[in-house]
Amino acid sequence: MSAPETSSPAVVCSQCSTPMYSPLCCASCGALNPVPPEGLHFNYFELFGLPAAYDLDAAVLHRRYLALSRGVHPDIHGGGSDDQRRQALALSAELNRAYETLRDPVARAEYLLMLAGGPSPAEDKSVPPRLLGEVMTLREELEEAEGSKDAEAMERLRQTIATRRQATMDEIANLCRSTTRDEAIRRQLRKQLNAVKYWNSLLEKAQTTAA
Ligand SMILES: [Zn+2]
The missing domain is CATH 1.10.287.110 (DnaJ domain)
Incomplete structure (x- = not known):
């Protein structure tokens, strides 16, 4: 060893x-x-x-x-x-x-939040403001592009979603680097970790659609 x-x-x-x-x-x-x-x-x-x-x-x-x-x-x-x-x-x-x-960066952040005594995904399902609206709009645009077989639009949407996911991951990293002894930070981290699940599933949809 x-x-x-x-x-x-x-x-x-x-x-x-x-x-x-x-x-x-x-x-x-x-x-x-x-x-x-x-x-x-x-x-x-x-x-x-x-x-x-x-x-x-x-x-x-x-x-x-x-x-x-x-x-x-x-x-x-x-x-x-x-x-x-x-x-x-x-x-x-x-x-x-x-x-x-x-x-895994998401699992690692979840683990750090758990160690800090933060809320579990079951205890707090809240997401950042405007996330659900944004996700819904992108999902509709994706379905529209898929319906009209617009490959260019699908690729553009996939990139937009990947960028938004990355921004959420950057936010998660920043929050993990701040003191998780602060309850407000733990709540923010919970929201961003909940948000990344939406981006993951949307990105998966965009990738299968584009394929
Ligand atoms: Zn020994």
Whole structure:
């Protein structure tokens, strides 16, 4: 397993006392983190030894994911007891969940909002003002262009939608970089995360229409 590239290790291995950069497993002796009976409660950022921030180095995340995957791979611990194998399976599944969450910008922002105690999508479905009207208009224009088989108009609409989606993602990034201890920021972030779902589905429609 490769050596840590940032952040100081918070814990030491219970087996060999080597500082661990991820609580998942020991890079030195390969010992796995014991899975508590009530289940796993890892902070996904700590799991990769990364600071809890929206901006992250995707290459570092990927490298650590690969290194940790080898460390917790059930086959490596297959020769051990049933307990060890179960442990490896649970840690491996958790590692995959963590990776899928952190590598996707929307899922990462959702996770940061959750860590900050912000509202879930079910608790707050509100969207920025004017979003629904704008989405409805673009949807109608898209259907019109599709109906008249106007490829140029469809491409223009696809670009407009992609630009609006990107603006929402930029807003999400800015809000994540502001202090999420501020409740007004958390509410704004919730709205933008709700909005990006509309842009995603509209963009998908525009792409299938254009194809
Ligand atoms: Zn160890």
